[in-house]
Amino acid sequence: MRANERIFVAAPIFHSWGLTALQIGMPLRATTVLRRRFDAEETLAAIEKHECTALFAVPIMLQRILALPERVRNRYDTSSLRIVASSGSALPRSLVTGFMDAFGDVLYNFYGSTEVSAATIATPHDLRAAPTTAGKPPPGTRIALLDREGEQVPPGEVGRIFVGNDMLFDGYLDGAEREVRRGLMDTGDRGYLDADGRLHISGRDDEMIVSGGENVFPRPVEEVLTDLPQIDEAAVVGVPDAEYGQRLAAYIVVREGWRLDEDSVRAYVHQRLARFSVPRDVVFVDELPRNQTGKVLKRLLVEGDVVEPAALPNVG
Template sequence: MSDLGYTVKVLRRIGLVSVQSPLRLAKAGFHLAKWGPALPSGLNAAAARYPDQIAIIDDAGQIAYRDLVAEVNRVTAALKERGLQPSDSIALLARNHRWMVIALIAIMQLGGRVLLLNTMASRSQLTDLAVREDARLLIVDQEFLGVVADLPQESVVLGWADADAPEDVPTLSDLADGQPSSGHPKPKRHGQIVIFTSGTTGLPKGAKREEPKDLKPLLAFFGSIPYRGNSTVVLAAPLFHSWGLLNFSFGLTTVPTYVLRRRFVPEQVLRDIEQHRARVLVVVPLMMQRLLDADPEVIDAADVSSLEITATSGSALAGDLAIHFMDTFTDSIYNFYGATETGWVTIASPKDLRAAPGTAGRVPWRTTVKVLDAEGREVPAGETGVIHVRNDMPFGGYTDGNTKAFADGLMNTGDLGYFDAEGRLFVAGRDDDMIISGGENVFPRELEDALIEHESVQDVVVTGVDDAQWGQRLAAYVVLHDGHDVDEAELVEYAKTHVARFAVPKRIVFLDELPRNPTGKVMKRELPALDSV
């Protein structure tokens, strides 16, 4: 298919090529011309086309697009009144709700620099990040007031506030009250979003995400994940993470109704899908597992037949999890493999996951992916090397001035993997996760995939440890299903029949739960040291 044919097909499906009021289309075009392909244009154009459509359903109720735009404009005016300028850094520590969205887009309209903070950040970690990134203002949900206690309190504003909110801390709602709801001129400096990497082994790095220069990234995304116009989207993945943010920002083009909840409750998610006839669910793999572990009566009673897309990313998706999910709910999984820095690399469809469980999928439109050896040469299908990518999602580098490594114009993902004969990519693991055991290259992923299939194992992560005889060996941290009783020796014997001998774990440590962040990645620095267990 030609690029033109591809473009028209995608635009028609997401509703950008349809019969609409010429006046509303002209207004939407005005906002796109004014702001470019950015969050302010996405929201304002959506409101111009469908002003009365519900934009957000959250724990506070629902709000239409016209009212959401008015609130964003009032908050933008309030930020300006406080003396904030384009390029000023504003930290945002919030869960999924309307005030998170309002704050995010208002800061972009100001031309500010949004620091999207992880809701699991510790008090000291958040303080260090806020100081390092020179945050002029901190917008936080009430529950996080204790986490920002070491920062200047005059710079703190509440996003989500409960009925018992302290009277001496202003809220965004307070600041917006009485401000004009009219639009704002484009700032001299373009707004910027800084997303912090997972920080699973140290202090998170700030990754600058540049707004797309045109619609090509959007077309590539929607060409692989078939959103449709005016759908209801249950957005459960956190908005502070690149996956949740990507689906929200790109999704605005389709003028959806977003269902946002401050807390992920599997049973509530299933009820939301049924009640609102949601077509799209945006999650991370850990949420998929929790949905499968939900109350069986709720699962059996829930009608989720409307679900066409379960868009997932953020951490590795085990093949058996994908199959189990689709067998239980609908054949709807679209697995996005990428990172904060890279954007997308590949996307796996339900058909791909059925045919080759565990695959990271196929290369999308206008994306180049190559697997290179240590000398930078492309390796043939079936051979493992380092995955490199180039696409239309610009990476602005890290806030410390560093950037990712490149080879021949392709970004080094830091992951090892291979293509199969059908053009599907498989990820073996992180380049720095690989260990050498008895002269063999060993990846934790192989043992993780084997152990998770044991009937007693609910969760598992594998790391490398030093070994006098082998150089390095693997150690597994395991969480068992409630009511199951299995010992270390039994799991070691199980591993011997499922993985190569050099991938058999030296130690198995049983934990009540793994220390995971909101996107499902294991915080390895928080795992107990082997010499203390």
């Protein structure tokens, strides 16, 4: 980021990511463009009108921009964009490659939390090499992948993600605290480092299920599902199972004009992942329930409440 940037802040300001964009823009003397509601085409029009150099967004916003017909996207000159910074939830592999193919290598993936602030940043170079990566720690931040005993796990092995920097929070208002080891704080996420030192997020600690004795994370299954051209969105959750303890259930939004059946979904996953990662339940829904920042509310899926969610005033 440079002085006198022109930043379009699409991310909601009440969310830490939108607030971060404002806080970065102020000392840079940036021109900041805001809209009350997000609209994909109007965002492109504003980028052209104000010659925005940076866009701060959450993944669902980028997904809706990319979902615009190519002829609509081509109406607007977005060549001024140098940075499209995304955070708030995971970026699907298909969205990463599709967005950069359409808008150039300008995408950055930011991983962090309210508790630990900045953890890692994936640059366009990182995302071209490994589209699902969360990147590497910025200056002043350290990360470690630890096992239950607090020992560091080797590259490629899933461990608990711990982060250390000068911006760790002091605790929750109810007095609860996150576990700290070696000056590093537990994020509540699990992941692994690849051979190049890039972090990959496997999922939340509380999202991992044990099915037939195997540890299974939903995110790799979601990545495989969203690679299918018929699928617009997918969310995978763990549900109770009398035989295996837990099993995976996939909730899928099919693209308009396409058709898909449960057996095809299971066969596709089985060809690419281990047997225990194949969702036994496949449910087709009109849309996934989301909160106002666009994050999927998996709790509602687990509870079986998949009725249409309320309108998202900040996502549109």
